[in-house]
Amino acid sequence: WYEQGGAKLYRDALEKHNLYHLGVTPVSGEHIWSKVPLNSVTDLKGLKIRSGGVASRSFAELGASPVSMGGGDVYQGLQRGVVDAAEWTTLTVNYGFGLHEVTKYVIAPSYSGGATYDWVVNLEAWNALPDNLKNIVKAALQEVGFSYWMKVKSEETVTFQKLRDAGIEIIEWSDADMRALEEARMKVVAEVLTEGAPEYAAVLKDQFRFLET
Numbered sequence: 001w002y003e004q005g006g007a008k009l010y011r012d013a014l015e016k017h018n019l020y021h022l023g024v025t026p027v028s029g030e031h032i033w034s035k036v037p038l039n040s041v042t043d044l045k046g047l048k049i050r051s052g053g054v055a056s057r058s059f060a061e062l063g064a065s066p067v068s069m070g071g072g073d074v075y076q077g078l079q080r081g082v083v084d085a086a087e088w089t090t091l092t093v094n095y096g097f098g099l100h101e102v103t104k105y106v107i108a109p110s111y112s113g114g115a116t117y118d119w120v121v122n123l124e125a126w127n128a129l130p131d132n133l134k135n136i137v138k139a140a141l142q143e144v145g146f147s148y149w150m151k152v153k154s155e156e157t158v159t160f161q162k163l164r165d166a167g168i169e170i171i172e173w174s175d176a177d178m179r180a181l182e183e184a185r186m187k188v189v190a191e192v193l194t195e196g197a198p199e200y201a202a203v204l205k206d207q208f209r210f211l212e213t
Contacts, residue, residue, distance in 0.1 A: 001116070002142070004210050006203075010118075013199040020126040022119040023138065025145040028152045029110030030055070033094060033103040034085035035078060037169075041177040050074055050086035054188055055112065061184040078102040087111065090152070092159045100166045107171050108160075111181055 001007060001024050010021040032038065032049070045063030056066040067083050077083045079102045088094055091106070100106075119141060126134070160170065173181075194201040 005206060009199075009203050009206060013203075014120065015123060018123045019120050020123045022121055022126075023141045023145065024116035024118055025141075026149045026152075027115050027117060028090045028092075028156055029112040029114040030087045030089060031091050031094075031110050032085055032087050032107040033078070033099045034105045034107065035081075035103050036084050037105055037171065038085070038107055039171060040173065041180045047085055048083045050077055050083045050088070054185060054193070055087055057188040057192065058181065058185040061187060062181065075099065075102060090156075092152070092155045095159050095162060100163055100168050103168070105169050105171055106163055107173060109173070109178065111178075111185075 007021065007023070014021050034047075036043075036047075038044065038047070041062055044059055047059075047064045048067055049059055049064050050069040051059055051064075051066040052068060056068070059066050067077070069077050069083065069086075071088055074086050074088050075098060078086055078099065085103075086099070088097075088099075091110075129137075163170065189204060194204060
């Protein structure tokens with residue numbers, strides 16, 4: 001984002017709305033939590049899985065039956081059999097919500113790979129700051145982002161061990177399975193999210209360019 005042109009793409013898009021994109025803080029990705037064993041991506045066929053957004057459409061591409069459900073209802077949805085599996089937030093947060101009490105399996109690695117928190121401020125307020133304060137804010141945000149990412153990954157390692165100790169089986173999907181899931185996800189992103197959104201289409205094109213280098 002900082003080194004390969006992502007910042008400029010986002011800032012150019014947001015400036016039209018009188019906003020300034022300060023930067024990003026990376027966060028860990030989501031995992032699939034399941035009551036039934038999912039040994040490969042083919043096991044998604046017919047699976048009732050709580051999901052939303054791009055993930056929901058991606059799972060549907062692979063034959064799953066996504067169910068829309070608020071985050072606060074995920075525990076009970078799994079407990080009562082409304083859904084067989086769920087994806088929601090990060091591994092550590094899901095553990096804190098007790099999803100290991102109502103599931104038996106967690107699929108690794110993360111199907112989404114991660115995301116970011118985006119920091120956005122009013123453009124006029126940003127422009128009013130002197131350059132020295134702008135530099136301090138940007139440097140602080142990058143440092144906090146890096147420290148937060150290290151903390152998240154450390155906590156994730158601990159959480160995986162807690163899950164094993166609780167009797168949860170961690171099922172590792174193959175590279176081929178993850179590739180199939182990613183291809184379904186990118187198909188949804190390219191076909192759905194870019195429609196009527198030329199600015200996002202430009203961002204996505206640049207992301208693909210980066211991944212191919």
